[in-house]
Amino acid sequence: MKKNSEHYEDLILQHPLFCLLNPTNAQQLIGYAQSESAEAGQIIAVEGEAIDCIYFIVSGSAEVSRAVHTLGKKQAMRISELRKGDIIGLSSEGFVSHTGLHTATVKALNPLQLLKISLYDFLSFLEQPQIKYPNLKKLSEEFLLIQFIRAHHLFSNFSHEKIQTMVKTAKNIKVSAETCLYKEGDIADACYYLFKGEVVLLNLKNSSSTVVKINQMFGDLEFMTDMKRKEAAFAKVDSELLVIEAELVKKFISIQHQSLFQKILLKISGNK
Structure with a gap:
């Protein structure tokens, strides 16, 4: 993790959502992350399941699909592709979902290298006084609370x-x-x-x-x-x-x- 720290820092700072962060903030966020890999065809997120973490894509690409019903049959419709620098669960405006459930299924198209941050750790990062993302913080709290209460x-x-x-x-x-x-x-x-x-x-x-x-x-x-x-x-x-x-x-x-x-x-x- 340490030898890739600067690379991960650039990855975070170059994402539009995190343009307000400085290098020190980015390193703090990296401190909460775990390095993971996924094989081609592996499902990373499932539509309709609770969001319990976010993933930075370090390398590789992934397919985003959504279930549609046509002529009484359920089919997967491809809606986009995620690449290096994209985040599974977040867009340039914040959480992709406002309900706490994944709005689409994400599947690796080829071998992926990922940085995984649990929702709990992401909230811990957002709760620091110098981090100014009130909407992200509010939704993270709400998503975690829903999961806790439902359990x-x-x-x-x-x-x-x-x-x-x-x-x-x-x-x-x-x-x-x-x-x-x-x-x-x-x-x-x-x-x-x-x-x-x-x-x-x-x-x-x-x-x-x-x-x-x-x-x-x-x-x-x-x-x-x-x-x-x-x-x-x-x-x-x-x-x-x-x-x-x-x-x-x-x-x-x-x-x-x-x-x-x-x-x-x-x-x-x-x-x-």
């Missing part, structure tokens, strides 16, 4: 689209240090995702405490049940959180159940 057992049956709508609808709040988010015995009417800061969960009965770190969910143990809070939650420092309220989640569950009910009715009516 949680509470929301495992929700579609990507429903999770995305829920994330956009949920409340984003900022609280000062020592703010009480909920008390022991309160109704569990919301769960929380910690963006920034630190939260402490206090269980007075067991005389125990748990520290919640950034990018963790809490308040989900009793969430969507008739149980009351078994612990209290306090912001240890100034913090920023996403609040997912039970009423909001119930609306999506209701929609999902209605959709299933409608399918059953259609099936029954069709069999008559």
Whole structure:
């Protein structure tokens, strides 16, 4: 990686999206990257799957195709070709997708050399105060949040689209240090995702405490049940959180159940 560092630096700085970066910034971004290779015919990204990383093409070329339906058949339509200096997942304007899902399938046309940066590491780079890409940062946060929430057992049956709508609808709040988010015995009417800061969960009965770190969910143990809070939650420092309220989640569950009910009715009516 070190011997190719200057070459990688030029690759990044020559891309239109990163024209605001200086050589030091480019080297910082390289520090998050992993060198990978792909054989001809290998699939790099799949249309409809979650974006979990980006790839700089160091050498080689790749085909970009999109699924189309013609005469009842599903076919792959080639829409473009990516070459050295292009980025899989990003264009000159930012993320190719605004949903967090790949909008096309990317396949190596010949042997590829790639620089892979995970979405989590890319966000870590964007969060540095000297890096001025607010829209990229916002979408990276949103994509990762959608993936995290969908992986949680509470929301495992929700579609990507429903999770995305829920994330956009949920409340984003900022609280000062020592703010009480909920008390022991309160109704569990919301769960929380910690963006920034630190939260402490206090269980007075067991005389125990748990520290919640950034990018963790809490308040989900009793969430969507008739149980009351078994612990209290306090912001240890100034913090920023996403609040997912039970009423909001119930609306999506209701929609999902209605959709299933409608399918059953259609099936029954069709069999008559």
